[in-house]
Amino acid sequence: MPPPAAGKRDVVWADGLRGIASVLVVTAHITRSLVPHLLAPAMSEKLPPTFFQLPFVRCLVMGRASVAAFALLAGYVNSLSALKKARAGNTEAALQGIAKSAFRRTGRFVTPAVIATTLSWLLCQFGAYRIANISSSNWIRDTSPGPSSSFAMAFYDLFKNLGTTWLNGANEYDRIQWTLTYLLKGSMMTYLTLFATVYVKPKWRMIICAGLYYFKWKSGDSLVGFNVFCGIILAEVSLDRDIQEAVDRHPYLRMVGSACCIVLGLFFCSYPEEKPEWARWSDFETKLGHYMFPQGVEYARYYPGLGSNVLTLGVMFNDTAKKLLSQRFFLFLGKNSFPIYLIHAPMIRTVLTWVLFGFSKRPDNGKDDKGHQLPPGWLPVASTWVCLIAIPVFYVFLYRVANLWSNYVDPFCGRVTQWFEDLVFRDDAKTASEKPLLLQ
Template sequence: MSRPENVKWVDGLRGFASVLVIATHITRAFFLDLMKPASHEGLPPKLFQYPFLRVLTQGRIGVAIFALVTGYVCALKPIRQVRGGDRNGMFNSVAKSAFRRVPRLILPTVIATILSWFICQLGFYRVAQKADSWWLNFSAPGMSPNIGRAIYSLLLELITTWTKGWNNYDHHTWTMLPLLKSSMLVFTFLISTAYCQTRYRMMVALALFVYFYASNESTFGMLPFFGVFLSDLSQDPGHQSWCNARKWPGRILSPILIVAGLYISSYPEAEPTWMPWSNVMLEWSHYIFPGGCETDRYYTALGLILIALGIHFSNAAKTFLSSKYLLWFGKHSFAVYLLHGSLLRWILAWMYFGVRLPGDIIVEGGGVQAAPNLQICGRFQFWALMPIWIGIVYLCAYYWTKYVDPWCARTTEKLVKYVFEEPQMNLDAEKRLLPQ
């Protein structure tokens, strides 16, 4: 059996992902042109419109990281048990993990939705609705006319989050449904291949990776199963011995893979024809990706795969991602993901646009004209207030992780103990079925 894989670096990578998700929503709210390779055709690009740096602001890779990590982590312990010959233990752990997965995703999401609903019904999103920002206007829900309608809308959004992947009170929770589906596909794969030889299990994981590549499911299909493959590969004794006996994969191959991955992930979301580098990538996409796909998401998935391989071959990269600071960010990543959108549309909007709403304008003839949108504050105030808001986000995430997450975990464990049979009960039942 191979030595247990150190997965601390995965938590550090998850911490990076949460920061990138915040960055992409700030960019969408206030710097939407950074999603393009240039502000206008023929103009030189801004600093964060260049390759590599734009990965930080467009932040699209953050959700992709969550998808890859889902496959990697869900498969890690079961594969370790199978490799150790403990298939019964693997069946038991997969059964409980699959059952826990549902309340551990649904309970926090429900609580975050209810909090956003309260904020909305108190009128705290009204500034975001009147702000001079397309993304804030789009993502800020309106107040309900009465309490009955408000309760109905809350129940509706709680349901559609898990049936249609849509939540009007928090658009960011659209990822919860595909992440839940991805984890269940991984658990099904693990059960189905429990008696496969190692090489064939890894081949099946890669076959499913190719299947989802051809099925236009780049983020929540390809990446989870590449995570499963990488989890299996990282625990293979022969592969570990090969890596430990050679220094060039970590010193030469790893930097090449990471740099190439960052460049590929830089593909812009809009107007790729405006710059030569992105136009070339657009032309290549017609030959390497299936028709009708979301090219930007495919390039993000491909780039992340190269980055993950680069990290896999580099002990230095794993050590960096396992630092106590990045682990702290990783510990609070789920809370940050759930809370930052509401705090952006509420507190940050108040910081940048004020708390007073302009009244409608009465024009000649007694008509009413809607007041103009609220204008954002000056540049100095913008950058001075941003760190304060980020501090508020992580402070809220800290208390969420300290109190809300443990409550969700305790509730889940109580549910598991109530629903699952005890091992001795299973053994007695099996004895009764044996022929006398």
């Protein structure tokens, strides 16, 4: 793979990081489906942890840090081009790019989500979730709706869920789409901040964004708010020549400092979603959180957000990490990150569920005290060996489908957005280029 152009170098590692985050989202939902006990730091208060419950390792089976990373990278990548132009004094081009990108963002978010929801709706109405509805996995069962009661009601349910996805995040056919509303808000928050500060001197813009970061931190907006402003600040830092020269003058400190940030970020991201008091390290993080976080917030949201902030800071100043994330494999993951996010849950509830539960037999629960037959139990999961073989194959199949989505569905969504843009924009509006940004 040839080295990226100068402008591309600023974001290519971010694509790789986004790709890893999307993989971890899938892993997290498979974990919730099959081994939800891994969400705690130990098997019980008195039992030792398993391997995947250990700090750092457990980052592989947790997904909340990934959502925070999506928001952070949205702030970073969406602001980079406008900040470059503003720093060069080309504010007119910066404002034009902000306006065009903000207009396009809704279409690039909504159109693929509508297609994904419609496909999941079709799967539901034709009974593809039937096995999922009777599986022993609580997460799979709870996220798998049943067919509508009538033909007319089916279309009513579809249009209702297409609307509520963006009103309150509710989508019965793909419940993980609740995050898209917040990520779209995060993108608009980025554009609004850039619009308001495009004439501000760079150092003052960083101070303003730092103040907004603090405001979002104190107000409890851990999902998107402070992560987006962290991304804007990191974009400013990456473009600031004085900061870069100061860091480059101390290569040893840069190497050690960035490595420490990566390790510390992973440690923060390891904070368990359940029962943090069951392990000393997570109990220590809970006590530390009393001094760092606002009162009454959910630490299992704040720690992954803080961890993704510190981790990304470390990666940005670590040439080895950036070079690793710029490899073709990670760029492939980044290219398919949005398709993966949209299609992985329906495919878990269909393809993976059929393989892991479809060949099992529902257990007979016998009869009650009055001699009436009790309903059969839930379908048990297949053996460990079947899971160990089926899950890696599922990942390969999932990414094959996601790559087809990237090659065919994404360009179609882009054409739809471009058509609408040509329809409503003035003839004298110049076309501003936009990079294919995923999950922003």
